Amino acid sequence: MHVLILGAAGMIGRRLTAELVAAGRVGNDPLTGLTLVDVVPPERPRGFDGAVRVEAADLSRPGAAAAALTERPGIVFHLAAVVSGEAEADMDLGYRVNLDGTRLLFEAIRTLSESEGYRPRVVFTSSLAVFGQPLPPVIGDDFIPAPASSYGVQKAMGELLLADYSRRGFLDGIGLRLPTICVRPGKPNKAASGFFSGILREPLAGLPAVLPVPDTVRHWFASPGAATGFLLHAAGLDLSDLGTRRTLTMPGISVTVAEEIEALRRAAGESAVALIRREPNPVIMRIIETWPEAFDTRAANALGFVADASFDAILARHIAESQRS
Amino acid sequence: MHVLILGAAGMIGRRLTAELVAAGRVGNDPLTGLTLVDVVPPERPRGFDGAVRVEAADLSRPGAAAAALTERPGIVFHLAAVVSGEAEADMDLGYRVNLDGTRLLFEAIRTLSESEGYRPRVVFTSSLAVFGQPLPPVIGDDFIPAPASSYGVQKAMGELLLADYSRRGFLDGIGLRLPTICVRPGKPNKAASGFFSGILREPLAGLPAVLPVPDTVRHWFASPGAATGFLLHAAGLDLSDLGTRRTLTMPGISVTVAEEIEALRRAAGESAVALIRREPNPVIMRIIETWPEAFDTRAANALGFVADASFDAILARHIAESQRS
Ligand SMILES: NC(=O)c1ccc[n+]([C@@H]2O[C@H](COP(=O)([O-])OP(=O)(O)OC[C@H]3O[C@@H](n4cnc5c(N)ncnc54)[C@H](O)[C@@H]3O)[C@@H](O)[C@H]2O)c1
Ligand SMILES: NC(=O)c1ccc[n+]([C@@H]2O[C@H](COP(=O)([O-])OP(=O)(O)OC[C@H]3O[C@@H](n4cnc5c(N)ncnc54)[C@H](O)[C@@H]3O)[C@@H](O)[C@H]2O)c1
Numbered sequence: 001m002h003v004l005i006l007g008a009a010g011m012i013g014r015r016l017t018a019e020l021v022a023a024g025r026v027g028n029d030p031l032t033g034l035t036l037v038d039v040v041p042p043e044r045p046r047g048f049d050g051a052v053r054v055e056a057a058d059l060s061r062p063g064a065a066a067a068a069l070t071e072r073p074g075i076v077f078h079l080a081a082v083v084s085g086e087a088e089a090d091m092d093l094g095y096r097v098n099l100d101g102t103r104l105l106f107e108a109i110r111t112l113s114e115s116e117g118y119r120p121r122v123v124f125t126s127s128l129a130v131f132g133q134p135l136p137p138v139i140g141d142d143f144i145p146a147p148a149s150s151y152g153v154q155k156a157m158g159e160l161l162l163a164d165y166s167r168r169g170f171l172d173g174i175g176l177r178l179p180t181i182c183v184r185p186g187k188p189n190k191a192a193s194g195f196f197s198g199i200l201r202e203p204l205a206g207l208p209a210v211l212p213v214p215d216t217v218r219h220w221f222a223s224p225g226a227a228t229g230f231l232l233h234a235a236g237l238d239l240s241d242l243g244t245r246r247t248l249t250m251p252g253i254s255v256t257v258a259e260e261i262e263a264l265r266r267a268a269g270e271s272a273v274a275l276i277r278r279e280p281n282p283v284i285m286r287i288i289e290t291w292p293e294a295f296d297t298r299a300a301n302a303l304g305f306v307a308d309a310s311f312d313a314i315l316a317r318h319i320a321e322s323q324r325s
Numbered sequence: 326m327h328v329l330i331l332g333a334a335g336m337i338g339r340r341l342t343a344e345l346v347a348a349g350r351v352g353n354d355p356l357t358g359l360t361l362v363d364v365v366p367p368e369r370p371r372g373f374d375g376a377v378r379v380e381a382a383d384l385s386r387p388g389a390a391a392a393a394l395t396e397r398p399g400i401v402f403h404l405a406a407v408v409s410g411e412a413e414a415d416m417d418l419g420y421r422v423n424l425d426g427t428r429l430l431f432e433a434i435r436t437l438s439e440s441e442g443y444r445p446r447v448v449f450t451s452s453l454a455v456f457g458q459p460l461p462p463v464i465g466d467d468f469i470p471a472p473a474s475s476y477g478v479q480k481a482m483g484e485l486l487l488a489d490y491s492r493r494g495f496l497d498g499i500g501l502r503l504p505t506i507c508v509r510p511g512k513p514n515k516a517a518s519g520f521f522s523g524i525l526r527e528p529l530a531g532l533p534a535v536l537p538v539p540d541t542v543r544h545w546f547a548s549p550g551a552a553t554g555f556l557l558h559a560a561g562l563d564l565s566d567l568g569t570r571r572t573l574t575m576p577g578i579s580v581t582v583a584e585e586i587e588a589l590r591r592a593a594g595e596s597a598v599a600l601i602r603r604e605p606n607p608v609i610m611r612i613i614e615t616w617p618e619a620f621d622t623r624a625a626n627a628l629g630f631v632a633d634a635s636f637d638a639i640l641a642r643h644i645a646e647s648q649r650s
Binding site: 136144146147245 | 416458461472489568570
């Protein structure tokens, strides 16, 4: 099986590449080749002796998607996106990459489908940002996507396109609304959600961290490993029973900031917790208080998607992985 | 107030034009001018002495929307669309008109908004086709749009764009998911839904009609007059409390085919009913059985949108109007 990863240089793309190479297989098939595409040049994976092609390309430019499909990959992971804050700050860029880029990809697949019967599995990463206020305490699979950001609108439009191109038989698509990734590896970033990871990652590394919201804030999380696990699970599923509902909210763990801090205390003691400085930020709070708190992910559960075991497990995995790297 | 109608040559556009001209006002404002645009040349309205501009233009072509906005209309009714069957048969056409056409319109408004602070009320007609199986017996305002047709996908994407451009302040938009119009005036057409009107309209004119589905089929209806009433009501509303949920399912009447026929019997007697020939059509039935049956339209009700009083009232209105014309 040849696999294409769009957005391969990103946080999830890099981890997915490494896991695919380590496994040497995807679902029941041996991994024969990899095409890695990103506007930022992706790294060439080490320790893989199948065919590898690495390409720096802007997928919002006409022709880029067709070039990415040269090897007719059986599985396409579409992770390339301008993230939330950037899509809000630069409206044109967000629509160009997240909407037009996705549509150009699906159209390029449709062209090959009509000319030669090509029909890949497409795994598309959507987001909880498709949901906007007013929200119930627990959100079910039937709940209306009504985004409060351009990024959420673009992801919701991508979900609709994915369903239509799947219904018409051009591709066999599944969309995954990923929980907020925690503990997100790497440096602190400017995302409004950054502190959810920061108050764990920084203290665990002996560094101070700022908590801009009250301890009572509740949200929905998955570890980076759970996220790539969802993507790999989605790659191998039989989707014939999905009908037109091609996008599923992924299982996660619903915890409060207070529960995050308790898990940190159990894992690393009082000295780690003492590195968290409370510095209420009304701007961040106004964004965060509109976010979903918990989901009933029945449809995803029925397809065998499984959340992290607990928030302690999320933290333990992060500690183990950061010691390894 | 200058009013722009896009899709002015269509069934609803013509009726809306006539009603605006007859009223001489829109909401609390006198009607000072009208711009009528359609790819089919719209008729020039009679009996109106304000400024009128009539234009034949394809709104999916770049520049057409900007030209339509020349008079900076305070209200834009966006009715232009390729309808369901055509959007399914010609995928490129449907996306070009229903998605790109809508996006080009909103972008043209955004350009004027950014350059000169223009911010019109935009009334967008969406459809029940945004909903797909599995459906509950009664669909609430929180229910997920998961369309089973490209037309439904394009309307759902238009709803999302409308919300985003409204949230960003470029326009003040409201989307109306119109019930199926019944009794639709004019000749029988090839729409799968045609019989809902045909089994009334044809017998009332002394003509035979075919019923392709069982009498138990239930669906959601509004008269043509109720539909234009919704559009005019939407034009004058204060929308500041709508938040990001800018599209509302319109109130309607939920009746079965059997109830339609009973209403026909009461209005025109046994001889009219005898003109209906039952001719089961499995293709039409397979389409119709996926359609919604009834809605709880709480959000629209709260804004003062009101359904027809009864199915008998729908029929009586049709009979009165067809005698007048
Ligand atoms: N991390 C999360 O918490 C989370 C949650 C929900 C959804 N997602 C989605 O998962 C996907 C991957 O997320 P991530 O955390 O790895 O994000 P990321 O920003 O690390 O990766 C996205 C990648 O897309 C690339 N990209 C951007 N524009 C491109 C273009 N025009 N052409 C080609 N590549 C382009 C970027 O260079 C980047 O490498 C994204 O679609 C994101 O929206 C992430
Ligand atoms: N009639 C219904 O039961 C119903 C139900 C739900 C929604 N709607 C929606 O209401 C609106 C009006 O419906 P209608 O019943 O009057 O339909 P209609 O087909 O009679 O009118 C649509 C008009 O749009 C015009 N049009 C198509 N492509 C165009 C283009 N590229 N540029 C400019 N004009 C173009 C057509 O020429 C036509 O006059 C449509 O958006 C439709 O999708 C109708």
